[in-house]
Amino acid sequence: MKIRVAKKILEANDRIALLNRERFKKAGVFVVNIMSAPGAGKTSLLEKTISRINGKLRAGVIEGDIVGTEDAERLEKLGIPVVQINTQGACHLDANMISEVLDDLPLNDLDMLFIENVGNLVCPAEFNVGEDIKVMLLSITEGDDKPSKYPLMFKESSALILNKIDLAPYLDVNIERIKRDSLKINPELKIFEVSCKKEEGIDDWVSWVIDLRDKGMKR
Numbered sequence: 001m002k003i004r005v006a007k008k009i010l011e012a013n014d015r016i017a018l019l020n021r022e023r024f025k026k027a028g029v030f031v032v033n034i035m036s037a038p039g040a041g042k043t044s045l046l047e048k049t050i051s052r053i054n055g056k057l058r059a060g061v062i063e064g065d066i067v068g069t070e071d072a073e074r075l076e077k078l079g080i081p082v083v084q085i086n087t088q089g090a091c092h093l094d095a096n097m098i099s100e101v102l103d104d105l106p107l108n109d110l111d112m113l114f115i116e117n118v119g120n121l122v123c124p125a126e127f128n129v130g131e132d133i134k135v136m137l138l139s140i141t142e143g144d145d146k147p148s149k150y151p152l153m154f155k156e157s158s159a160l161i162l163n164k165i166d167l168a169p170y171l172d173v174n175i176e177r178i179k180r181d182s183l184k185i186n187p188e189l190k191i192f193e194v195s196c197k198k199e200e201g202i203d204d205w206v207s208w209v210i211d212l213r214d215k216g217m218k219r
């Protein structure tokens with residue numbers, strides 16, 4: 001596994017994001033930027049997602065963490081290319097960090113690239129990295145006030161995945177409120193209810209994202 005340390009951001013983010021985007025397009029890779037708070041289950045979702053995609057499509061992962069390689073090690077077990085970015089303090093990934101690791105991935109051999117952003121509900125939504133879509137993962141244990149408190153994440157995402165839905169009977173969380181408030185911010189948002197632990201709802205999300213990729217590649 002290669003570990004890259006993020007360098008100082010010298011260039012404007014969006015210009016680099018556009019260059020990344022061109023590289024992804026040329027390589028025929030559909031790129032999904034996954035954002036959530038720490039502990040919502042991004043790595044678990046990727047494990048479940050990639051194990052379903054494997055054999056149909058070739059997936060790769062860019063793993064973003066402030067320090068450490070634990071999540072990347074979990075995903076490498078799926079037999080896919082994984083690159084770790086350690087941001088050394090930065091609480092989000094930016095286009096420049098992504099650009100610096102692209103040579104470490106066999107882009108031309110990939111169909112889908114998942115970017116696991118740093119766990120944070122604020123700034124990951126502010127930085128385009130050249131992705132096709134942003135996807136937000138929210139654990140229902142985080143409460144039903146998150147759409148109203150962190151609207152940008154919901155606004156920028158194409159899909160909202162509500163994880164740990166199996167815990168609903170033990171929580172006071174109002175799932176209908178999460179959905180209603182999210183759709184108020186972003187009427188286009190596609191919402192999935194999943195339990196990575198119980199393997200519930202994963203297939204719906206996976207076929208949706210594969211479908212979106214197929215449509216995007218024909219464009």
Ligand code: MG
Binds near residue numbers: 042043071116
């Ligand atoms: Mg993780």
Ligand code: ZN
Binds near residue numbers: 092120
């Ligand atoms: Zn940040």
